[in-house]
Amino acid sequence: MATQMSRTTTPAGFPAWLVTDYQTVRALLSDPRLGLTHPAPELAARLSDSVVFGRAQQARPTDGIDHTRMRRLLSQWFSARRLADYRPRVEQLVDGLLDELAASGSPADFHRVVSFPLPALVISDLLGVPFEHRDRFRAWSDEAADMRDQARSEHGSTELAAYIADMVALRLREDTDDLLSDLVAAHRVDPEGFTLDKVVALGMTLLFAGHETTVTAIDAGAVLLATHPDQRAQLTARAELMPTAVEEILRGSLPRTSYFATPDPADVGGALPRWANTDLDIGGVTIQEGEMVLLGLAHANVDPHLVGDHQGFDVTREANRHLTFGHGKHFCAGAPLARLELDVLFARVVQRFPGLTLAVPLNELEPRDNLLTGGLNALPVTW
Structure with missing residues (x-):
């Protein structure tokens, strides 16, 4: 299949190349000629006005060492053995939230009762931050993820960093x-290589990414199950299908996928920004050093090369090599934790709420278009 690439404009108003076909996006995710750094970050094209994502970084001599250290530290916490031991705790948290959903009566806001609290509970548990602070760090995360208001994004990012710095100070004592x-x-x-500033930065990233992105995935899963009763019935009858269902939910959870509708060719929602660190050829087009290249994960996740002729939600889909978590050395370190949360949650949802359906028409759900992570403002369901 030929490379699918076009010129586009980012939400912040900068020119960029958008790549949308699966094979090229997957290859470029691990291409060392594209990276997160730029020789002059303040002059580089940026994706949005958010300060936590979509801006080029300054290259540092220790970048490789820092990345290796981060992967090593996190791999211990997200290993198969450790997460297997942690599964009963996730089950306990899920059961409590679904009890609350049932007690609230139908209809209820699945986003408010389940989608937001579960990842916040889990990441609070792992990081050791008080869950009762969830409304504070959720508000700061939303501010930091604002793509349109830089001052608001800076405020949220600053508050998140200060909060983690306080938590780190407690651990030092x-x-x-x-x-x-x-x-x-x-x-x-x-202490010189892994400074306290780096500890705070990594802790902030974990708190932000560990709940914001999983909230979006849970919203997507609830919508897909509520609008596909045939697929939900298969899961009710065959519990062994849940792992493949989770991968399908993840495939459709990126911003602006409209739950597997083909994104507009120029839509950059769900795209990962990279910057060329040398001149390179992509599909016969020369990309100049320093230019921004957007890797369209949402487009790639519905590419026929990946899904064949059946683009829609299919809980039996095998060999689902979606790119929601990326690919290569920057593959999301927290992917196993997100998969665990979705697996436990939706296995229980289909058994406890077999009649789950939306309480409003699908087109009346309000997406959080101003946030990098997407998701919904509310998710009214009935059962």
Whole structure:
């Protein structure tokens, strides 16, 4: 299949190349000629006005070491063995939220009762931050993810960083059994290489990404199950299909996928920004050093090369090599945790709420278009 690439304009008003076919997007995700850095980040094209994503970074001599350290630290927490041990805790959290959903009566806002609280509970648990602070860090995360208001994004990012810095200061005085304490322990081993600023930055990233993106995936899963009763019935009858259903939900969870409708060819929602660190050829087009290249994950996830002739929701789909978590060395380190949350949650949803359906027409759901992570403002359901 030929490379599908076009010129586009980012939400921040900068020119960029948008690549949308599956094979090229997948290859470029691990192409070392594209990266997250730029020799002059302040002059580089940017995706949006958010300060937490979509802006080029300054290259540093320690980037490779920092990345390797981060992967090593997180791999211990997101290993198969550790998550298997953690599964009963996720089950406990899910059961509590679904009890609350049932008690609230039908219709109810699935987003408010389940989608937001579950990832916030889980990441709070792992990081060791108080869950009762969830409304604060959720508000700051939403501010930081604002694509249209830079001042608001800067405020949210600053508040999140200050909050994590306070949590890190507590760990410096007294260790606890949580991920933040492990990061502080790594700092003590190499205080010059893994500075406290780097500890705070990584902790902030985990708090932000660990709940915001999973909220969006849970919203997507609830919508897909509520609008596809035939697929939901298969899951009710065959519990062993849940892992493939989770991959389908993830495939359709990126912003602006409209739950598997083909995105507009120029839509950059769900795209990952990269910058060329040298001149390179993509599909016969020369990309100049420093130019922005957007890797259209949402487009790639519905490409016929990946899904064949059946683009829609299919809980039996095998070999679902979607790109929601990326590919290559920047593959999302928290992917196993997100999969665990979705697997536990929706296995219980289809059994406890077999008649789940939307309480409003699909086109009346309000997307959070101003946020990088997408998702919904509310998700009214009935059962």
